[in-house]
Amino acid sequence: MLEELENNYQQAAAALAAAEGREALAAWHRETLGKKGAIYLLTRNLGALSAEERPAFGRRLNEIKAELESAYDERLAQAEAAELGAQMAAGALDVSLPGRRPAHGRLHIITRTLREIYRIFGDMGFQVYRSPDVETDEMNFELLNFPHHHPARDMQDSFYTTTPGVILRTHTSAGQIRAMREYHPEPIRILLPGMCYRNEQVTTRSEMQFTQVELLAVGDDISFADLKGTLTEFARRLFGADRQTRFRASYFPFTEPSAEMDISCILCNGAGCSICKYSGWLEILGCGMVHPVVLRNGGYDPEKTFGFAAGMGPERIAILKYGIDDIRQFWANDLRFLEQF
Amino acid sequence: MAREVAALTDRPLRQPAYDVVMDGPPLDGRVVITTDEPDLNPRFVALLIEGVQQVPSPYWMQYRLRLAGQRPINVVVDISNYVMLEVGQPNHTFDYDVLRRRADGYAPDGPIHIHTRLPQPGETVTTLDGATRKLEPYTILVTDPAGNLSIGGIMGGRESEIGTETSNVLLEAAAWNFINIRRSANALDLHSEAAYRFGRGVPPSLALLGAKRAAELLRTLAGGTVAQGIVDAYPRPTAPVVIDLDPAYVRKLSGLDLSAGDIAALLRRLEFVVEPAGERLHVTTPDHRLDVEGPHDLVEEVCRLYHYDRIPSTLLADTLPPQRRNVLLEREERLRDLLAQLGLQEIWSYRLTGAGREARLLPGGPPDDRPYVTLSNPPAPDRNVMRHSVLSSVLDVAAANSRHAPRIALFEIGPVYLAGEDGPLPDEQSRLAIVLTGRRQGEDWTNGTPSAVDFYDLKGILDALFAALHLPVGFEATGHPSYRPGRTARLLVGERQIGVMGELHPGVARAYDLRIERDQPVLAADIDLEALLPLMPDSYKYAPLLTYPPVREDLALVVDAALPAAAVESALRAAGGALLREVALFDVYQGEQLPPGKKSLAYHLTFQAPDKTLTDADVSRQRGRILRLLEQQLGATLRG
Ligand SMILES: [Zn+2]
Numbered sequence: 001m002l003e004e005l006e007n008n009y010q011q012a013a014a015a016l017a018a019a020e021g022r023e024a025l026a027a028w029h030r031e032t033l034g035k036k037g038a039i040y041l042l043t044r045n046l047g048a049l050s051a052e053e054r055p056a057f058g059r060r061l062n063e064i065k066a067e068l069e070s071a072y073d074e075r076l077a078q079a080e081a082a083e084l085g086a087q088m089a090a091g092a093l094d095v096s097l098p099g100r101r102p103a104h105g106r107l108h109i110i111t112r113t114l115r116e117i118y119r120i121f122g123d124m125g126f127q128v129y130r131s132p133d134v135e136t137d138e139m140n141f142e143l144l145n146f147p148h149h150h151p152a153r154d155m156q157d158s159f160y161t162t163t164p165g166v167i168l169r170t171h172t173s174a175g176q177i178r179a180m181r182e183y184h185p186e187p188i189r190i191l192l193p194g195m196c197y198r199n200e201q202v203t204t205r206s207e208m209q210f211t212q213v214e215l216l217a218v219g220d221d222i223s224f225a226d227l228k229g230t231l232t233e234f235a236r237r238l239f240g241a242d243r244q245t246r247f248r249a250s251y252f253p254f255t256e257p258s259a260e261m262d263i264s265c266i267l268c269n270g271a272g273c274s275i276c277k278y279s280g281w282l283e284i285l286g287c288g289m290v291h292p293v294v295l296r297n298g299g300y301d302p303e304k305t306f307g308f309a310a311g312m313g314p315e316r317i318a319i320l321k322y323g324i325d326d327i328r329q330f331w332a333n334d335l336r337f338l339e340q341f
Numbered sequence: 342m343a344r345e346v347a348a349l350t351d352r353p354l355r356q357p358a359y360d361v362v363m364d365g366p367p368l369d370g371r372v373v374i375t376t377d378e379p380d381l382n383p384r385f386v387a388l389l390i391e392g393v394q395q396v397p398s399p400y401w402m403q404y405r406l407r408l409a410g411q412r413p414i415n416v417v418v419d420i421s422n423y424v425m426l427e428v429g430q431p432n433h434t435f436d437y438d439v440l441r442r443r444a445d446g447y448a449p450d451g452p453i454h455i456h457t458r459l460p461q462p463g464e465t466v467t468t469l470d471g472a473t474r475k476l477e478p479y480t481i482l483v484t485d486p487a488g489n490l491s492i493g494g495i496m497g498g499r500e501s502e503i504g505t506e507t508s509n510v511l512l513e514a515a516a517w518n519f520i521n522i523r524r525s526a527n528a529l530d531l532h533s534e535a536a537y538r539f540g541r542g543v544p545p546s547l548a549l550l551g552a553k554r555a556a557e558l559l560r561t562l563a564g565g566t567v568a569q570g571i572v573d574a575y576p577r578p579t580a581p582v583v584i585d586l587d588p589a590y591v592r593k594l595s596g597l598d599l600s601a602g603d604i605a606a607l608l609r610r611l612e613f614v615v616e617p618a619g620e621r622l623h624v625t626t627p628d629h630r631l632d633v634e635g636p637h638d639l640v641e642e643v644c645r646l647y648h649y650d651r652i653p654s655t656l657l658a659d660t661l662p663p664q665r666r667n668v669l670l671e672r673e674e675r676l677r678d679l680l681a682q683l684g685l686q687e688i689w690s691y692r693l694t695g696a697g698r699e700a701r702l703l704p705g706g707p708p709d710d711r712p713y714v715t716l717s718n719p720p721a722p723d724r725n726v727m728r729h730s731v732l733s734s735v736l737d738v739a740a741a742n743s744r745h746a747p748r749i750a751l752f753e754i755g756p757v758y759l760a761g762e763d764g765p766l767p768d769e770q771s772r773l774a775i776v777l778t779g780r781r782q783g784e785d786w787t788n789g790t791p792s793a794v795d796f797y798d799l800k801g802i803l804d805a806l807f808a809a810l811h812l813p814v815g816f817e818a819t820g821h822p823s824y825r826p827g828r829t830a831r832l833l834v835g836e837r838q839i840g841v842m843g844e845l846h847p848g849v850a851r852a853y854d855l856r857i858e859r860d861q862p863v864l865a866a867d868i869d870l871e872a873l874l875p876l877m878p879d880s881y882k883y884a885p886l887l888t889y890p891p892v893r894e895d896l897a898l899v900v901d902a903a904l905p906a907a908a909v910e911s912a913l914r915a916a917g918g919a920l921l922r923e924v925a926l927f928d929v930y931q932g933e934q935l936p937p938g939k940k941s942l943a944y945h946l947t948f949q950a951p952d953k954t955l956t957d958a959d960v961s962r963q964r965g966r967i968l969r970l971l972e973q974q975l976g977a978t979l980r981g
Binding site for chain 1: 681691714742
């Protein structure tokens with residue numbers, strides 16, 4: 001009896017080892033451990049055993065059943081893993097095929113550049129002040145110390161409207177007087193962004209409309225050294241912490257002293273390349289201390305009040321940052337251009 | 342220039358010799374000068390050089406002239422040009438014999454009389470280039486009683502021009518008001534080298550120096566003799582400018598820690614005369630510096646000489662001004678972000694347009710008769726006004742892109758320019774324009790050719806936009822000449838119209854030359870941000886999430902086909918009360934299974950209570966109430 005049990009056990013273990021796949025394993029389980037299975041059938045013969053033999057046989061039978069069940073579970077887990085593995089192997093993808101791109105929108109490169117300028121100067125307490133595109137000659141020139149027939153007007157070929165004294169602003173400096181008259185005698189730290197217009201031939205390098213951001217600080221204690229420090233800080237945050245700046249004497253009617261700020265070339269770091277025309281420097285903005293005449297026109301006492309102003313072109317900044325070769329792209333809005341940013 | 346180099350390098354300036362040897366007979370009584378307008382012509386200096394030989398100018402002079410881009414002509418003209426370059430003083434040479442012959446007509450025994458004056462009405466002048474020119478009332482003429490000789494500071498006259506026969510030269514050097522020279526040169530369209538230089542300001546002191554330098558060169562290089570005496574009409578000599586300079590002001594403006602002595606030393610290098618006066622400095626400007634007017638000009642000189650790069654860099658330590666929000670800008674920027682998130686590409690387009698370009702938006706409609714801001718010098722005939730419509734600009738960009746892009750989804754936020762109610766400036770109003778056309782998605786290998794966008798794509802973008810803004814906006818069918826009838830809606834916040842959206846009229850799409858496939862719609866929206874931005878709420882309340890389980894019910898209602906779905910939904914929400922949390926339309930049917938003139942709208946309704954689990958009885962009570970009310974209000978019936 002016990003011998004038969006051991007035989008059946010040996011056979012069942014061999015059959016389990018030979019069974020491949022979940023179906024074969026299920027069949028083995030049915031045939032071996034099921035209600036009509038070989039092991040179970042032996043229990044029917046328990047009655048034929050003597051009372052002394054019965055406990056040992058019963059113990060052994062339970063041991064065998066437990067071992068077979070556990071071996072079965074292990075085989076089943078192996079089989080399932082193998083099956084899943086085969087399934088996944090069959091489902092391999094060409095990971096190099098392109099993905100499904102969701103259509104997504106973008107902000108125009110000028111919006112993004114303006115925001116970068118706002119953010120950097122915003123950290124230094126400058127806030128955005130907007131003024132109109134269509135301006136009076138008075139705001140755009142006269143009150144900024146450009147009298148009629150002044151030579152500096154020639155550099156800014158204006159678009160005139162059919163209303164006398166009304167032009168398209170040639171620079172966002174035109175908003176300086178508006179801001180000063182609104183805020184005096186309080187100190188001012190503002191950014192004047194906006195579209196400007198000059199009657200110039202449209203080429204890869206010049207446009208009839210362009211954006212500008214003017215920076216204006218007015219207060220009791222503002223010096224040329226502050227102007228240098230503020231603009232150098234800006235250049236380093238925008239173009240990298242290792243940027244060098246250089247200030248050259250210049251002339252604008254509404255600032256004195258006036259300067260042009262250059263940054264060390266972002267491409268060659270000053271070594272000289274075609275972008276910086278082998279000078280190592282890139283012109284980035286014009287600036288200066290607010291002219292006493294302008295301060296007075298804005299309602300401030302120029303003996304007690306000081307200020308600085310700077311004007312920069314977001315297109316110029318984007319052109320340098322991204323190596324854009326044609327300024328007309330900004331307003332042409334070709335999607336193949338816009339989608340690169 | 343040489344002065345600048347000397348000052349920047351702190352070396353003595355090398356100046357030309359201004360001494361002239363007067364070895365001829367006296368000039369006295371031979372020439373008199375009258376200047377009528379000392380403001381416009383402050384100084385007029387004349388010297389006479391007789392017996393000038395017509396020899397070529399020396400090689401060194403020709404060489405230097407060529408280096409400066411000037412063509413050598415003859416010794417007299419070359420000297421005149423050379424002095425202009427060297428001294429910076431344009432000057433003019435008259436044929437003295439011609440002037441004398443003319444004087445024989447008006448004063449046979451008297452002197453030549455040079456007279457600078459404003460023109461008489463209608464007076465003309467014939468210039469060196471042979472043209473006869475009409476004069477502006479402010480342009481100064483150099484004349485004698487016999488007629489005109491030249492246009493002061495701009496161009497000489499024909500008759501008194503130096504010829505090959507000339508041996509006696511009357512040399513003139515004068516000072517002119519630079520602004521008057523500029524406007525005269527512009528009005529006459531005469532842009533001579535002299536006008537360019539005078540137009541940038543030449544100090545009166547240089548007239549005498551230039552005249553003497555030229556006379557001496559004519560004597561030494563052309564063999565002339567210089568008549569003794571100088572005729573110098575200078576009725577109101579410019580007083581030297583003396584500036585009271587506070588060194589503390591220099592320190593504050595420059596940020597440089599300079600002593601009064603440091604400042605004085607720097608200014609002296611630029612030929613300023615500096616005298617200490619207590620704490621302050623009295624600075625007398627050299628007479629060649631017309632540009633120095635006040636203390637700030639001196640600070641510029643100090644900074645420049647100190648060298649900008651040596652000035653320290655500091656951050657602003659001044660009081661931080663009151664911080665002011667720019668709410669409208671913040672809201673515009675929020676709109677930009679949301680629209681980009683919703684899949685639209687932002688553009689910035691040209692703001693100059695033409696009335697004809699914008700008229701394409703109104704086919705057959707009444708023309709836009711609001712006045713435009715119009716340019717008097719437009720860059721092109723069809724770019725002569727400031728736009729009234731941002732949508733028109735966006736459509737032009739959409740058309741350009743339609744040649745290559747399968748999907749176009751654009752927006753622009755920017756101003757339009759409407760003639761102002763008060764004052765000369767227009768009202769600049771902010772607008773949002775959206776244009777949507779082409780494929781719904783990019784084509785890729787997984788989806789073949791995606792379907793084209795339609796009205797409900799744009800509607801969905803706007804729905805999502807206003808939901809994100811927490812601003813309830815209604816859409817109401819309307820008519821508009823730019824849009825296709827029956828597919829146009831006006832956007833309402835309460836009773837206030839904030840914009841129009843819809844499918845563009847096919848005629849408009851054609852007029853803008855949008856290269857789209859047949860029957861593919863172009864969707865557009867034009868929203869008035871002057872109306873929308875102030876309505877955008879700055880904050881809104883959070884709705885707590887409910888924990889009791891929701892109950893979902895489907896409800897298909899049959900209503901008149903003409904009834905707007907929005908009316909059904911708002912009636913549903915009103916009837917459902919607080920327990921009805923969500924209403925989602927999932928099917929619209931109109932067809933043979935329904936009586937004609939009817940449509941079915943099928944909704945998923947979600948009921949949920951904040952404080953308990955709803956029972957079937959609760960929900961069926963709500964459902965019954967909804968059906969009853971909708972039948973009463975809209976004649977709606979349950980679809981069987
Ligand atoms: Zn470089």
